Amino acid sequence: MGISASMLSRIPVFGSPVLPGHDMSPVDVALKKRMADVVLNAARSKGATYTDVRIGRYLNQFVVTRENKVENIVDTQSYGMGIRVIANGCWGFAATDKLDNDSIAKAAELAVAIAKENARIQTDPVQLVPQKGHGEVSWKTPIERNAFEVPMKEKTDLLLSVNDAAMKGGANYVNSILFLVNEQKYFASTDGSYIDQDIHRIWPLFAVTKIDSKTGKFETRQSLSAPRGMGYEYMTPRESDKIKSVTTLYKDRYDMLEDARAAATQADQKLKAKSVEAGKYDLVLDPSHLWLTIHESVGHPTELDRVLGYEANFAGTSFLTLDKWESKKFNFGSKNVNIVADKTQVGSLGAVGYDDEGVEAKKWDIIKDGILVNYQAIRDQAHIIGLKESQGCCYSQSWQDVQFQRMPNISLQPGKVPMGVNDMIKNVEKGIYIIGDSSFSIDQQRYNFQFSGQLYYEIKNGKIVGMLNDVAYQSNTQEFWNSCAAVCDANDYRLGGSFFDGKGQPTQSSAVSHGSSTALFKGVNVINTARKI
Amino acid sequence: MAILTEDECRAILKKALGYSKADECEINFGGSDSGNIRYARNTVSTSGSLSQTSMVISSAFGKKLGVVTTNEYDDASVEKAVRLSEELAQLAPENPEFVSFLGPQTYSPQSKTFVPETAAITPALRTDMVGKSLDTAKENKLIAAGFLQNSAGFSSMMNSHGLFAYNTSTDVNFSVTLRSEDGTGSGYSTKGYNDVSKLDTLAFTKIAAQKATGSKGAKAIEPGKYTVILEPAAGIVLLEQLYGGLDARSADEGRSFLSKPGGKTKLGEKMVDERVNIYSDPSHPDLPTGSWAGDGQPQVKRSWIEKGVVKNFTYSRYWAQKQGIKPIPNPDGIIMEGGNATLEELIKGTEKGILVTRLWYIRPVDPQTLLFTGLTRDGTFYIENGQIKFPIKNLRFNESPVIMLNNLDALGKAERTVSGESGQNALIPPMRIRDFTFTSLSDAV
DSSP: OEEOSOTTTOOOOOSEEEOTTSOOSOOOHHHHHHHHHHHHHHHHHTTOSEEEEEEEEEEEEEEEEETTEEEEEEEEEEEEEEEEEEETTEEEEEEESOOSHHHHHHHHHHHHHHHHHHHTTOSSOOOOOOOOOOEEEEEEOOOSSOGGGSOHHHHHHHHHHHHHHHHHTTOSEEEEEEEEEEEEEEEEETTTEEEEEEEEEEEEEEEEEEEETTTTEEEEEEOOOOOBSOOGGGGSOOGGGEEESSSEEESSSOOHHHHHHHHHHHHHHHHHSEEOOOEEEEEEEOHHHHHHHHIIIIITTTBHHHHHTTTTTTTOOOSSOHHHHHTTOOBOSOTTOOEEEESOOTTOTTOOSBOTTSOBOOEEEEEETTEEOOOBOOTTTGGGGTOSSOOSOEEOSSTTSOOEEOOOEEEEOOOSSOOOHHHHHHTOSEEEEEESOOOEEEOTTSOEEEEOOSEEEEEETTEEEEEEESEEEEEEHHHHHHTEEEEOOGGGOEEEEEEEEEETTTTEEEEEEEEEOOEEEEEEEEEEOOOOO | OOOOOHHHHHHHHHHHHTTOOSSEEEEEEEEEEEEEEEEETTEEEEEEEEEEEEEEEEEEETTEEEEEEEOOOSHHHHHHHHHHHHHHHHHSOOOTTOOOOOOOOOOOOOOSOOOHHHHTOOHHHHHHHHHHHHHHHHHTTEEEEEEEEEEEEEEEEEETTSOEEEEEEEEEEEEEEEEETTSSOEEEEEEEESOGGGOOHHHHHHHHHHHHHHTTTOBOOOOSEEEEEEOHHHHHHHHHHHHTTOBHHHHHTTOSTTEEGGGEEOTTSBOSOTTOOEEEOTTOTTSOOOSBOTTSOBOOOEEEEETTEEOOOBBOHHHHHHHTSOOBOOOSOEEEOOOSBOHHHHHHTOSEEEEEEEEEEEEEEETTTTEEEEEEEEEEEEEETTEEEEEBOOEEEEEOHHHHHHTEEEEBOOEEEEOTTTOOEEEEOOEEEEEEEEEEEOOOO
16 A cells, blocks of 8 residues: 555554563574474465565564653553465465464364365465575674663753753654564574574654644654664664755754754745745655655565566555566666665665565665566566566565565666756756655555655755745656656665555565655646635 | 354453453454355356454553453463454554543434345355346347345454444445446446345346347547546546545645645635535434444544535544544445435436446546546446437546546436445435546557
């Protein structure tokens, strides 16, 4: 489907609250291997021809504040096992949080029973591309400081100081959140893999609200942070990671305090900004905004399960049908558009050692010089596009959900010609510079989309002349990417992303990053969103 | 885990509370068994089964709160969890907005939220129900993708002030999308019930098949303002945005579509057409829901919009205390009164308009006006002189449910539907709306 709406108000809590300071060290690997072997043997004895088992301990921490109050501190832990089998050529899945040998063996039997039952109405048996076993291996997110081990006071002090800065800057209200994730997951399969992984993610967020009491008008400005596959080191500002534009933008380290100060001022400026005149504009899109456009208009339509119809009932299908890929000349975008899928990118949300069916992380081209060259596939789809091995895109949000194809990091590559954002703006006659993400919506085949941002600056004759409001742009994916006239160089490259890419039934969330440098799109249709009720 | 009885829950909770040494303690205890089957490309794809329980223990010392969960119920594990919640409470910062747990409450009798036949659904029955849907697709030379999910669960809570609550529920939800083999037509149908005997997967798949076949060869029309008939599956995704936004605090703080300049709100004011009546009722026979909210507050029949006037906001217990009024919990099921007209009669009475099966990817554009954007999907048809004339290409809208309900033209008969966005069940009528704003065309089928 896409990124969950209203991130601040609808953060889903997976698992169960537990005590901060609860033992966060991973479960003993030898114990997990013994449990996995019980399941692999039990499933085989009931007729499974393939089995994988995931033993997961998923830890989340939320620190939630508003103004001068810590509203909530929640630590959640969810520990259990998901068992996936193939029997009679059909998938079956069962999950349990009762982890004694009898219970997990029964869950394995149930998974096989479900597979056999479903095989009655199946037409094409599951075909897996081969995957060699890795033996006993492990992988960890390369973090410098484990955010779960940072004293709680340090985290609450930071958020309260952020709120204080926003309030002193004139905000009427401010909410801030620190959201931490640690996935401790163990994978074993009948292919001979026993993979132990320890994955960390962090996401600081805030929203500043400013109200004009006379008119009753209100505006918000949300943080320009990115969720990252990093430890608490992301929260330590570093000058070399700042890009000075009309507002300061952040690369691999975030200055939350500085951003909150700017946000309070900008929320006030938004209240006074000129309402945009609808029409065609050249758009200069900052990576803090463009990541979401990439996600929706490139990431989702190149998911092979959507292309094949597996998501037709919910998330939808894709306009990037197999014939377009087979032609090797489908003009997805201009020559400036080079997009890669990458599960290995350091600091990204999608970075892992191995996916949730034991395939090692990879990097490959999706759009090359504007042409569609590949999709995103997992083991039971790879044969359909002639791949001899999976691209490693399988993921489940927890032990209790079945794994399926999820988006890897999908990123626009920087331009090769030296160019910064100021160089880009100099060449724009009538345009809008958009920073930060906001409203987003796209159709079920990924043609027609509409996006908004946090900050809009009007560009006239190569110069920023002021702030705009009520801006949304609408376009068609292929038209939009063909209008890409320039991409700034690698010095401007940054990651954006979300923890909440939703897809599947039952719906699952996945964390994914999208990198880019600032890019220029010519002649895009902008609408005015102001209404009266 | 089997569904625990009220007596079993009471005994477990009483024992757990007995370990508490905090100023006050509250324990929520629930569990569910669920199963699902998913299909696409006219064959089964993934499916699963999940059994889970959890006990959430909240301990408070003054305004300091600690929360811990366990899913192990032997005496030692429960006592350990209670102790951990107390340690956390002592470590936590004081929350000035913490409100002491409720005392004993009186709840209305449980409505028919639990149906034994639904709780007894087996993998074989799920396969049979989906098999009928797949057969219909194949007979009509269409390609099916769908989802069937059932669950049965119990929930209970008890606290040190003497409150106890218990409820059981079952659900079965079904949705299907049928597409033509050439990809030029698509149709959708969805239904959800507490009672599996009401769910006819064959009948609902036939509706989707009719829409899929009928939507082939769609023509483009100019975006603009049109009269639309929103079927319940389309209307609910906009109505629930209004219904879910009735929070008093946001309105009082001046950052809601319900706020007015100078710190005032629209409570008690006419906001939409006078034929709009929206309420919640836990004991409604067609949409039974639980008789208590998660914090123990009773759920009662309550009007939210009556004759177009905003009658009630939701108040958290903290905000209600601050305002000196009674708290009002978030309701569970949205009910909108309808008329007697069938969908066909609404179409017959339409001179020119658009029939919308489903709206999709609904996202907020402006919270000040409750403006949302999204698109039509899986069956959009042009109506002229009371008849469906031809299928049309999908359209993007930018519209506020407040403006939409002001432009209400006619209401049909209310029926159960499921939101494709939130997954929530509702009881709402098809609606005919004037001047619904479409802003661009989509090539998506």
